[in-house]
Amino acid sequence: MALPQAKIDATDARLAGMDLPQGGWPAECRADALARVQAMGLPGRRDEYWKYTNPETLISAEVPQAALFDPQEPAMFDGVDRLKIVFVDGVFDADRSDDLSGEHLTIDRLADVANLDLHWAKDAYGTLEAKGQSPVQRPLAALNTAFATDGVLIHVTGAVSKPVNLIYEHSAVNSDAILHHVVKLEAGASLTILENGPAAARFNKVLEAFVADGAALNHIRTQGRDHERRAVTHMFAELGAESTFKTFTLTANGVLTRNECIVWLNGDEGVAHVAGACVGDGDFHHDDTVFITHDAVNCESRQVFKKVLRNGATGVFQGKILVKPDAQKTDGYQISQSLLLDDDSQFLAKPELEIYADDVACSHGSTSGAIDEEALYYLRSRGVPQGEATDLLTLAFLGEAVDEIEDRDLGEMIVERLQGWLTRHRR
Amino acid sequence: MLEIKNLHVKLEEEDKQILKGVDLTVEAGKVHAIMGPNGSGKSTLSYVLSGKDGYEVTEGAASLDGEDILDMEPEERAAAGLFLAFQYPVEIPGVGNMTFLRTAVNAQRKARGEEEMSAAEFLKVVRERAKTLKIDADMLKRPVNVGFSGGEKKRNEILQMAMLEPKMCILDETDSGLDVDAMKLVSEGVNALRSEGRAFLVITHYQRLLDHIKPDVVHIMANGRIVKTGGPELALEVEQNGYADILAEAV
Numbered sequence: 001m002a003l004p005q006a007k008i009d010a011t012d013a014r015l016a017g018m019d020l021p022q023g024g025w026p027a028e029c030r031a032d033a034l035a036r037v038q039a040m041g042l043p044g045r046r047d048e049y050w051k052y053t054n055p056e057t058l059i060s061a062e063v064p065q066a067a068l069f070d071p072q073e074p075a076m077f078d079g080v081d082r083l084k085i086v087f088v089d090g091v092f093d094a095d096r097s098d099d100l101s102g103e104h105l106t107i108d109r110l111a112d113v114a115n116l117d118l119h120w121a122k123d124a125y126g127t128l129e130a131k132g133q134s135p136v137q138r139p140l141a142a143l144n145t146a147f148a149t150d151g152v153l154i155h156v157t158g159a160v161s162k163p164v165n166l167i168y169e170h171s172a173v174n175s176d177a178i179l180h181h182v183v184k185l186e187a188g189a190s191l192t193i194l195e196n197g198p199a200a201a202r203f204n205k206v207l208e209a210f211v212a213d214g215a216a217l218n219h220i221r222t223q224g225r226d227h228e229r230r231a232v233t234h235m236f237a238e239l240g241a242e243s244t245f246k247t248f249t250l251t252a253n254g255v256l257t258r259n260e261c262i263v264w265l266n267g268d269e270g271v272a273h274v275a276g277a278c279v280g281d282g283d284f285h286h287d288d289t290v291f292i293t294h295d296a297v298n299c300e301s302r303q304v305f306k307k308v309l310r311n312g313a314t315g316v317f318q319g320k321i322l323v324k325p326d327a328q329k330t331d332g333y334q335i336s337q338s339l340l341l342d343d344d345s346q347f348l349a350k351p352e353l354e355i356y357a358d359d360v361a362c363s364h365g366s367t368s369g370a371i372d373e374e375a376l377y378y379l380r381s382r383g384v385p386q387g388e389a390t391d392l393l394t395l396a397f398l399g400e401a402v403d404e405i406e407d408r409d410l411g412e413m414i415v416e417r418l419q420g421w422l423t424r425h426r427r
Numbered sequence: 428m429l430e431i432k433n434l435h436v437k438l439e440e441e442d443k444q445i446l447k448g449v450d451l452t453v454e455a456g457k458v459h460a461i462m463g464p465n466g467s468g469k470s471t472l473s474y475v476l477s478g479k480d481g482y483e484v485t486e487g488a489a490s491l492d493g494e495d496i497l498d499m500e501p502e503e504r505a506a507a508g509l510f511l512a513f514q515y516p517v518e519i520p521g522v523g524n525m526t527f528l529r530t531a532v533n534a535q536r537k538a539r540g541e542e543e544m545s546a547a548e549f550l551k552v553v554r555e556r557a558k559t560l561k562i563d564a565d566m567l568k569r570p571v572n573v574g575f576s577g578g579e580k581k582r583n584e585i586l587q588m589a590m591l592e593p594k595m596c597i598l599d600e601t602d603s604g605l606d607v608d609a610m611k612l613v614s615e616g617v618n619a620l621r622s623e624g625r626a627f628l629v630i631t632h633y634q635r636l637l638d639h640i641k642p643d644v645v646h647i648m649a650n651g652r653i654v655k656t657g658g659p660e661l662a663l664e665v666e667q668n669g670y671a672d673i674l675a676e677a678v
């Protein structure tokens with residue numbers, strides 16, 4: 001089918017200013033990805049998958065500026081014993097990063113690998129992104145595969161005790177960063193990845209995760225407090241038998257964020273938990289788009305998303321569970337809820353189930369609500385001031401998503417951040 | 428301590444007058460009881476005193492230790508020492524009972540310019556007071572009132588009262604839903620708090636509670652007014668004969 005002219009023009013306009021990084025084995029992957037972008041065209045307002053989120057500023061040739069913001073609090077995972085990898089506006093900062101090595105772990109930079117014969121990465125880079133183009137197109141992820149300037153390729157062969165922390169800083173008002181990470185966990189291996197920071201004025205990030213049989217990948221991310229930043233991220237995860245993948249994202253502020261998470265449960269008894277908590281005030285648009293495919297027996301998937309919106313903020317949730325004909329005994333759960341702190345804010349949700357197996361248990365629910373006035377009065381009648389009482393109820397609302405974080409210390413750090421945000425944003 | 432004068436209250440949303448001139452004075456150190464038929468306005472009075480939304484005071488005044496409370500926010504009234512044990516305690520999913528209690532205690536202390544209670548001290552005190560009310564550790568950990576039985580909710584109200592140590596305690600049908608043993612526990616909890624500087628206003632339908640918590644004064648409320656005031660014998664009279672005679676007399 002021919003693309004509409006407007007889409008072709010918009011895509012050409014974006015591509016005109018971009019250079020395909022050259023050299024080595026990635027060149028072929030990049031060329032293929034570019035061909036995918038050209039065949040699909042970049043997303044536009046008319047695309048069904050972008051019905052609730054306007055992609056215009058994510059694809060524009062010119063980067064919308066984002067002022068720098070001093071958060072006046074320590075960076076997110078300071079204090080955690082971790083392996084730090086720092087990118088400033090998408091550029092690797094060797095001085096502030098740790099040595100890229102560890103037990104059961106090899107880490108290479110995408111920018112360096114052109115001349116390395118990295119077999120595993122060759123067969124991995126861009127493949128999940130390519131696979132993820134069906135049944136729904138994700139052109140911005142293909143754009144990323146083609147043009148990513150850097151990223152890390154992480155190969156895990158055993159249980160890694162220290163988390164790998166990808167730290168993204170934003171220092172130029174018009175930075176446009178594209179990073180692509182690939183992580184491969186061999187059978188029985190385990191790793192925790194932490195990500196934090198605003199990254200750039202505009203950030204396009206892809207993370208492809210291969211989780212082999214019996215392996216476990218934990219992922220906790222916080223998306224920074226910059227008010228004007230924009231981000232589109234894709235996380236693709238392919239799970240083997242008895243493996244687990246658990247991801248949690250905290251988003252606070254940012255004019256536009258679209259987080260897509262695409263998971264394939266390909267081996268029996270796999271477990272995938274995808275959760276997110278977001279808090280937005282004013283000019284804030286946050287979109288969680290999730291697609292989970294059950295393609296094996298006895299797998300479990302959970303999607304838990306909670307959004308607190310105020311002062312005209314918008315939250316979007318598009319979540320799908322696809323159960324293939326042979327995926328019997330699937331246990332699928334999906335919930336998306338918003339707490340609207342005023343009448344100006346809105347939550348747009350499109351929960352979907354598509355089930356082709358007969359012996360499955362799937363449930364989904366989506367709600368929008370206001371603060372419970374009875375509970376608020378009860379708290380106030382006990383002497384808790386209105387602001388504090390509202391925060392307490394708001395944190396309670398977010399609790400179900402935050403509880404998805406297994407590590408209690410990390411969970412508490414997230415709660416502290418939320419608490420801080422709520423206090424700063426009190427009326 | 429609590430002085431209510433000619434209090435008239437209507438619903439904010441509707442043109443419905445509920446309190447039609449309540450006069451009531453409760454002195455420090457005393458226990459007053461209010462009895463009265465269903466729908467006479469007892470809970471409304473307690474809500475209006477504690478600052479619930481949805482009511483409009485059209486006439487009259489209410490003060491606590493000489494301070495007008497009707498213009499205060501609910502949290503300010505609480506910090507000033509007013510406490511209402513709810514007829515229907517509210518469930519708050521996601522907020523742990525312990526967190527709730529501690530937040531409340533410290534919020535009040537802060538409002539009064541006092542130092543906050545340390546986590547360790549709080550834990551010690553709450554455990555001790557919960558124990559006397561037979562509230563176990565599990566109930567302290569669970570979300571506020573969620574899944575609590577009717578009687579557990581009422582005991583939880585008294586625990587809050589014991590932790591907050593208010594000077595004016597209003598108990599709205601705290602006895603309803605309590606089994607005989609729980610009634611004793613709750614009454615003992617209340618009696619333990621009785622002191623010179625503290626007063627109670629106990630709303631109840633039954634003499635039984637008043638056997639345990641001996642009132643100094645009993646009021647009968649009907650149709651939005653206090654229609655009769657007397658000693659403890661008034662409650663016995665209600666128990667035996669119902670309200671018919673008293674109401675007929677009042678008209």
Ligand SMILES: Nc1ncnc2c1ncn2[C@@H]1O[C@H](COP(=O)(O)OP(=O)(O)OP(=O)(O)O)[C@@H](O)[C@H]1O
Nearest residue numbers: 438445463464465466467468469470471472481514
């Ligand atoms: N929000 C409201 N909307 C409509 N009617 C109300 C409202 N609040 C109170 N009322 C009415 O006001 C009257 C007094 O109610 P209230 O709950 O104060 O009575 P009560 O004396 O506590 O009764 P009970 O002994 O049954 O607890 C009742 O007729 C009740 O229906």
Ligand SMILES: [Mg+2]
Nearest residue numbers: 469470471514
């Ligand atoms: Mg009542």
